[in-house]
Amino acid sequence: MSATAQPEVVTRFAPSPTGFLHIGNARTGLFSWLYARHHGGRALLRIEDTDAARSTQEAIDVILDGLRWLGVDWDGHEYYQSQFHARHAEVAHELVAHGHAYRCFMSAEELAAGREKAQAERRPYRVESPWRDGAPAREGPFVVRLKAPREGETVIDDLVQGRVTVQNAELDDMVLLRSDGTPTYMLAVVVDDHDMGVTHVIRGDDHLNNAFRQLAIVKAMGWPEPVYAHVPLIHGFDGAKLSKRHGALGVDAYRDELGILPEALFNYLLRLGWGHGDDEVISKAQAIEWFDLAQVGKSPSRFDIKKLENLNGHYIREADDGRLAGLIAPRTGKLIGRDLATAEIELLVRAMPELKPRAKNLNELAENSTFLFRTRPLDFDEKATQLLAGDSPRLLARAWSALYALDEWSALATEAAVRSTAEAAGVKLGQVAQPLRAALTGRATSPGIFDVLVLLGRDESLARIADRMDGAE
RNA sequence: GGCCCCAUCGUCUAGCGGUCCAGGACGUCGCCCUUUCACGGCGAAAACACGGGUUCGAGUCCCGUUGGGGUCACCA
Numbered sequence: 001m002s003a004t005a006q007p008e009v010v011t012r013f014a015p016s017p018t019g020f021l022h023i024g025n026a027r028t029g030l031f032s033w034l035y036a037r038h039h040g041g042r043a044l045l046r047i048e049d050t051d052a053a054r055s056t057q058e059a060i061d062v063i064l065d066g067l068r069w070l071g072v073d074w075d076g077h078e079y080y081q082s083q084f085h086a087r088h089a090e091v092a093h094e095l096v097a098h099g100h101a102y103r104c105f106m107s108a109e110e111l112a113a114g115r116e117k118a119q120a121e122r123r124p125y126r127v128e129s130p131w132r133d134g135a136p137a138r139e140g141p142f143v144v145r146l147k148a149p150r151e152g153e154t155v156i157d158d159l160v161q162g163r164v165t166v167q168n169a170e171l172d173d174m175v176l177l178r179s180d181g182t183p184t185y186m187l188a189v190v191v192d193d194h195d196m197g198v199t200h201v202i203r204g205d206d207h208l209n210n211a212f213r214q215l216a217i218v219k220a221m222g223w224p225e226p227v228y229a230h231v232p233l234i235h236g237f238d239g240a241k242l243s244k245r246h247g248a249l250g251v252d253a254y255r256d257e258l259g260i261l262p263e264a265l266f267n268y269l270l271r272l273g274w275g276h277g278d279d280e281v282i283s284k285a286q287a288i289e290w291f292d293l294a295q296v297g298k299s300p301s302r303f304d305i306k307k308l309e310n311l312n313g314h315y316i317r318e319a320d321d322g323r324l325a326g327l328i329a330p331r332t333g334k335l336i337g338r339d340l341a342t343a344e345i346e347l348l349v350r351a352m353p354e355l356k357p358r359a360k361n362l363n364e365l366a367e368n369s370t371f372l373f374r375t376r377p378l379d380f381d382e383k384a385t386q387l388l389a390g391d392s393p394r395l396l397a398r399a400w401s402a403l404y405a406l407d408e409w410s411a412l413a414t415e416a417a418v419r420s421t422a423e424a425a426g427v428k429l430g431q432v433a434q435p436l437r438a439a440l441t442g443r444a445t446s447p448g449i450f451d452v453l454v455l456l457g458r459d460e461s462l463a464r465i466a467d468r469m470d471g472a473e
Numbered sequence: 474g475g476c477c478c479c480a481u482c483g484u485c486u487a488g489c490g491g492u493c494c495a496g497g498a499c500g501u502c503g504c505c506c507u508u509u510c511a512c513g514g515c516g517a518a519a520a521c522a523c524g525g526g527u528u529c530g531a532g533u534c535c536c537g538u539u540g541g542g543g544u545c546a547c548c549a
Contacts, residue, residue: 124475165477170476175547276487277486
C-alpha cells in the first residue's frame with residue numbers, strides 16, 4: 001500500500017443510524033476521513049446498528065447518501081456492528097475465563113438501591129458487586145462486568161486533547177454483556193475497532209470519558225492501544241451541544257431544504273474548529289494536503305449559518321451554470337407550479353451568469369429565476385406596483401416605442417434605446433429603468449434590466465411592457 | 474454534585490515568550506461602483522475572562538478564581 005516505512009493509518013467513522021446524519025457527526029466523520037487521506041491511510045465506515053429498532057435500511061441510507069454527497073468516501077465495504085455480536089460475546093467470555101471480567105447477578109433493584117444510597121450520602125456511585133471477588137453464583141439472570149482496575153491511573157495521550165489522566169478509582173465495572181447475552185456498546189466498539197485494525201480512533205469528545213473504560217478492555221485483552229483523538233463537539237447559539245433543540249438539521253436538510261452546495265458545507269465544516277493560517281476558501285485537495293489533528297482546537301465551536309451561507313454564495317458563483325440550472329430546475333418548477341421544459345432549462349443556463357451572483361443558496365437562486373417563466377399577465381408585488389404608478393405608464397409607452405423600433409435585440413442596443421428614451425423625456429435613467437424592471441419581472445429587484453430584456457426576448461419583453469403602459473400613446 | 478475538558482473581536486479563527494497598542498474571515502455600520510438587488514472595492518467599530526506568579530519581557534508558561542462545556546445506564 002504505502003511505499004514508506006510509516007505504519008499505516010486506519011481510521012473509522014462509526015455513526016449510529018438514527019434517521020439522519022447530524023451535522024456534528026458529519027464533521028467528526030470528515031475529520032477522521034481527512035486524517036486518513038492526509039496520511040495515505042484507510043478510512044473505514046462502520047454502522048453502529050446495535051439498536052435494531054432504530055436501525056432501518058432507510059436510516060442507514062440517509063447516512064451513506066449524506067457522506068457521499070459531502071464527498072466523503074470510505075475504503076472497502078461498510079461494516080455493520082450487528083454482524084459481530086457473536087464475536088463480541090466470545091471476547092466477553094474470554095475476558096471472564098482470564099479473570100478480567102465476571103458474571104454479576106445483581107438485580108436492577110439492588111443496583112438502584114446502591115445508587116440511591118450513594119446519592120443520599122452525596123458520594124459518587126460505583127458498582128460494588130460481590131461477584132467481582134468470587135461470590136458463589138446465584139440462580140437467575142446475570143450480566144458480564146469488566147473487572148476494572150482500581151489502583152493507579154490511566155493516561156491517554158490524545159491527539160487533540162493532549163495528555164489526559166484519570167484515577168482508576170473513578171472507573172467502575174461496566175457491563176459488557178447484558179442479561180440477554182447481547183453486547184453493550186462499550187464492548188462492541190473496542191472489539192470492532194481492534195478487529196478492523198483501526199489505529200486511530202477519532203470521534204466526538206463526548207466519548208473522552210469512555211475512552212478510559214474502553215482502554216481497560218483493550219489492556220485486558222492485551223491488544224495494541226489505538227491512538228485516540230477526541231474532537232470537540234459543535235455547539236449551538238447558546239453554547240450547548242448542538243441538538244434538535246437548536247433546530248439542528250441533518251446533512252440532507254442542508255442539501256434539500258436550505259439549498260447548500262456540498263463543497264460549501266465541506267469547507268464550512270472543515271473551518272469550524274480547524275484553521276490553516278488565514279485561509280478561508282479551501283478545496284478538498286488542499287484540505288487533504290493541509291489537514292492534521294494538531295491544528296484542531298480543543299474548545300467547542302458554535303454553528304453559524306451566516307458564514308455557511310456566505311461560503312455557499314461563493315461556491316454558487318464559482319459553480320458551473322449547467323450544474324446550477326439542473327439543481328434549481330425542480331425548485332423553480334415548484335415555485336411556478338409546473339415542470340420546466342427542456343428549452344426553459346436552457347434559458348436557465350443562459351440566465352445563470354446574471355442570476356448566480358445574487359444568491360446565497362439554491363432557494364434564492366430558484367426564486368430569482370421565476371420571472372423568466374411566469375406567464376402574462378404577471379403578478380406584481382407591492383414594490384413593483386408602486387414603481388408602475390404615476391408617470392410610469394407614459395414612460396413605458398415611450399420606451400416600448402423605442403425598443404419596438406430596434407433592428408437588433410441586444411443588451412447594448414436596448415440600453416441605447418432606453419437611455420435615449422430617458423433623455424428625450426428629460427428624466428434620469430432610473431425613472432425609466434425601474435418601471436421597466438417592474439413591468440418585466442413583477443419585482444423591484446432583478447438582474448440588470450438590459451440582460452433581462454435579452455433573456456426574455458423581444459416578443460415577450462414588448463408584450464410585458466405593453467401590459468403596463470399607457471395605451472393612449 | 475464527582476470526574477474530565479475548555480477560555481483571543483457577536484461568531485469561526487491566526488498567534489506556538491519579544492516582530493501584537495493582537496492579524497484574517499463572517500456578521501454589523503459607513504463610503505465607492507450603480508437602473509434595482511447582488512457581486513466587487515475601500516474604510517470603521519469590535520477580543521487576549523479575572524487574579525497571582527515565572528521571566529529582562531506573557532495573548533503565548535505555571536497556579537488559582539470565575540465562567541462555559543462534556544460525562545457519570547443492562548443507550549449508543
